[in-house]
Amino acid sequence: MLAAMAAGCTDPKGELAIPAADATVFQTTVYPILLRDCGFTTCHGTSDRFFSVFGPGRTRLDPETAPYDPATPYELAISYTRARSMILGPAGPTSSLLLRKPIPLASGGAGHKGNDPWGRSVYASIDDARYVALYRWATASRTP
Numbered sequence: 001m002l003a004a005m006a007a008g009c010t011d012p013k014g015e016l017a018i019p020a021a022d023a024t025v026f027q028t029t030v031y032p033i034l035l036r037d038c039g040f041t042t043c044h045g046t047s048d049r050f051f052s053v054f055g056p057g058r059t060r061l062d063p064e065t066a067p068y069d070p071a072t073p074y075e076l077a078i079s080y081t082r083a084r085s086m087i088l089g090p091a092g093p094t095s096s097l098l099l100r101k102p103i104p105l106a107s108g109g110a111g112h113k114g115n116d117p118w119g120r121s122v123y124a125s126i127d128d129a130r131y132v133a134l135y136r137w138a139t140a141s142r143t144p
């Protein structure tokens with residue numbers, strides 16, 4: 001289903017340059033990272049945020065879904081669409097909020113209310129393996 005969604009979202013005029021953002025890599029690699037590191041209910045596990053992510057062990061879109069049941073197709077689709085919408089940046093994915101919010105200002109970070117109470121960003125460095133996986137997905141396999 002995600003592949004069909006990815007294929008269906010073309011930009012006829014090419015103005016927005018919607019990034020490729022592989023749907024399978026999202027499902028297998030990126031989604032578990034975003035759920036774990038961003039998906040808390042007080043963070044991105046809510047529809048109140050532009051960037052939101054839903055699934056096992058975090059907020060479930062349908063409250064009837066058991067906490068650790070597998071991700072529903074709808075949770076995957078919403079999480080993919082929202083993450084993909086966050087990799088549009090003025091200078092392409094590398095300038096996007098998805099890549100700039102979770103890293104320190106000194107490493108090109110954008111400033112983030114998701115930093116911990118000691119001001120530390122979600123990823124201490126752009127070499128963090130989880131950040132590298134996010135970066136490779138958002139930029140179609142380039143490394144930071």
Ligand code: HEM
Pocket residue numbers: 034037038039040042043044049050051052086097098099101102111112113114115122
């Ligand atoms: C790798 C994990 C994370 C990523 C990729 C990420 C990414 C983003 C992005 C793209 C935005 C701007 C769009 C929006 O407002 O939704 C944002 C904003 C925000 N995030 Fe996160 N976030 C992460 C983790 C967290 C965590 C753990 C928290 C809570 C402790 C958090 C709290 C917030 C808040 C309050 C905002 C709105 C204020 C702001 O723009 O800084 N985020 N984040």
